[in-house]
Amino acid sequence: MIRVAVVGTGGISPMHIEGLLNFQNRCRIVALCDIYPEKAEGMKEKYKLDCEIFNDHQKMLSSGVKIDLVHICTPPYVHSEIAIYSMNAGCHVVVEKPMATCLAECDAMLEAEKKNGVVMACIAQNRFRNSIYKLKKIAESGIAGKIRCAHINSHWWRGHSYYDLWWRGTWEKEGGGPTLNHAVHHIDMLNWLEGELPKAVTALLTNTGHDNSEVEDLSLAILTYTDGSAASITSSVIHHGEEQGIELQCDNAKISAPWKIQAEISKENGFPVTGGNQALLNEIQYLYDSLPDLPYEGHTGEIDDILRALEEGTRPLITGIDGRKTVELITAVYKAGSRREWTVLPLQKDDPFYTFEGIQKEAIRFYEKKVSVENFKPDSITVP
Template sequence: MLKIAIIGAGAISTAHIEGYLQFKDRCSIVAISDVYTDKAEEKVKKYGLDAKVVSDYKELLQGDIDLVSVCTPPYLHAEIAVDFLYAGSHVIIEKPMAASLKECDEINEAARKNGKIVSVIAQNRFRNPMMKLKAVLDSGLAGKIVHAQVDSHWWRGHCYYDLWWRGTWEKEGGGPTLNHAVHHIDALLWMRGRPNEVQAFMSNVAHDNAEIEDLSIAMLRYPDGTLGQVTSSVVHHGEEQQIIFQGLDARISAPWKLKASLSASNGFPEPHAELETTIQHYYDHLPNLPYEGHTAQVDNVLTAIETGAPVLIDGHSGRDTLELITSIYKSASTGECVKLPLEPDDPFYTREGVLKHATHFYEKNSHVENFTDTAITTGRFAGGNN
C-alpha cells in the first residue's frame, strides 16, 4: 500500500484526491499540507480521510511517504519537489512543472540522483479524444502534417487575478500561455514534436489587476518548414478549445472532426469520401481508456511505481512544455524570433531572468487571501483545472 501526501489543498487538489481514491487497494492518502490548515481539514472531512494535517510540508520529509502530489502555486513547485525527491518520495507535479527551465533541470537532476519518478500533470493526454487523435496521427492516414493549430480559449473575470498569487510573474509565472494553454501545448509537442522557431505577440486587454498577459498568439516553424499556431486566452467567451492538424490528405482534430479532400482538375476541392470512411472506421475502433483525466494519470504513475514501467509524462516532457512556453514569452517580450532549444545562458532560463525581461502590463497593488471554495470550470473540451 503506497502512502500518499497532498501538498496544497486548493481547488486543484480535489482532482488528485479523487484520483487516488479510485485506487484504495493500492494507495492511501496519509497527509495533507497547506499553509491554510482549515482548507486541508476541509478536504480531510469531505473525503473521510485518515490523514494528518500540517501547515509546513517539511514536517513530512522525515516520514515514509511514497508519492507526493504537489498542488501549490507554481513558484513553490521546484523547492517542494526537490525536497521530497531527496527524501525518497516519487512526485507528481501539477502543471506547470516549475517557474523556470533552471528549476525544471534541478527537479530532473534530483529525480535522476535518487532514482525516483517525476510526472507532470498533463491530464488531457489521458482523455479519449486526445489518445485517439494521437493514434490516428501515428497511423499516417492523414498524410504529412503541414499545419497545426491550438485554440486554448478560456474566460476569466477581472476578479480572478485578485487572488494573492495570481497575476504576477514571480508567483504565478505567467498568464494563460503558461497556466491554461499548457495542456494543449503539451499535447501539441507530444503529437507534433518541437518547433525550431517561435514568433509571438501578447497583451493584457481585460485584466488591469495583473502584470501578466491575458492573451497571446504564437507562430511556430518546424524543421521541415511546416507551420503551427497557438492562441492562449482568458478573454474568450464560451471557453471552447481545440487542437487541429491539417495533413496533406485529411484534416483531423480534437474535439473529433474529420474532413478529406481530393483535387478537381482545376485544383478546387472535392470530397474524398473513401478516405474519410477509412479514417473514421479506424477512429471508431480504437479502444476507450479505462480511466480519464487526473485519475488516469494517477493510475499511470502508480503502475510505474509498482512495476517499473515508464510514465507517459515525465519531467523531461514537463520541461519541453515549459521551454516552448518560455520561448513564447521571450519572443513576445523582446520582439525576437526565438530559436529553440533555449540554452542555460539564455536570459529567460532562470526565474530571475524572466522577472527581469518579461513584459509587465500592469502592477498588482492589492489582493485577497482566498476565494470561497467554489467549483472551477474545465472548458468545453478536455480542459484543465485552473
C-alpha cells in the first residue's frame, strides 16, 4: 500500500485526489497540506478522507506520519522547494505542471532525485488521453510519413478576474502566463511527438486583455528542427471557445487531435485530386480504429502509471527529464519573445534565462498587478 500526501489543495488537487481514490487497493491518502489549512479540511470532508491535516510541508514530513509519495499541487514558484525537501526526506514525488519556474530549479530537482534514489514524475496528463495516445501511435507507425510541420493550438479563455488571485499574473509567483501554465501540456505533447527539442525558436509575447497581470496572455512561437521541419505554438487565454488541438502535417497525410485525417494525391499538373488519397485514408483510419482505448484517461491514467512504476520498480512514462525538456522549450519561447530574437537550443547554464533570478530580470512586465484576492470561492475549473 503506497501512502500518499497531497501538498496544495487548490483548484487542481481534486484531479489528484479523485485519481488516487480510483486505486484504493493500491494507495491511501494519509495527509493533506495547505498554507490555508481550512482548504485542506474542506477537501478532507468533501472526499471523506481519513488523513492528517498540515499547514506546512516540512512539519508534515517531520510529523511521524508515514509517507511514501508526495503529490505537489501548489503554485509553480514552490514546486522545486517542496519536491527537493520531500525527496531528501526519502519520498517519491509527483509534481504538477510546470515542473518548475526555471531550468536551474529543474536540475536541482533531478539531482535530488538521483542522490536520494527516489522517483520523480511530472504531470502531463494529456499523454493519457485516447486522442493523443492514438495520434502518437499513428505518427510512430510511419504510415503518414515524416512530420514536416506541426501546429499546436493551446487556446483557452480566462476572464479578467482570473489574474486577481494573489499568486497569478506575476513572474515571481506564477513564473509566466499561458505559455508556461496552459500550453505546458501541449508543449510536452509536441516534444513527445517530435522526439526531440527544436534547434531554434522565435516568438512574440503580448498582453491584450488582462491589465491586472504582469505576464503575457498570448504568445505565438515558431520552431525549427535540425531536419528542416517546423512547428508553431499558440499559447492563449484570450481565445473564446477554448478549442485546443494538434495538427501534424506529414509527408503523406495530415493527422490531428481531435482526430481528423486528410491525404492529398497529385494530378499531373501538381494540383490535388478531388477526394484525396482514399486508399491511404482508409488504411490510416483502420489502424486508428484498431488501437484499444486506454484503461484510464487524464490524471487518473497518469496516476495509474506512476503507481505501477513504484510497485514494479520501473520508471513512469513522464519523468523529470521530460518535465525539464518542456521547461527548456518554454524558457526558449520567453527568451526569444523578450529579446525579439531567435533563441538557439539547448540553453546553457551561463544563459541569463537559466535561473529564476535571470528570468525575473529580463522578462517583459506588461502591466503592474494592483488587485489581489487571497482566495476564490470553491468552484469548478477547466483543466489543460
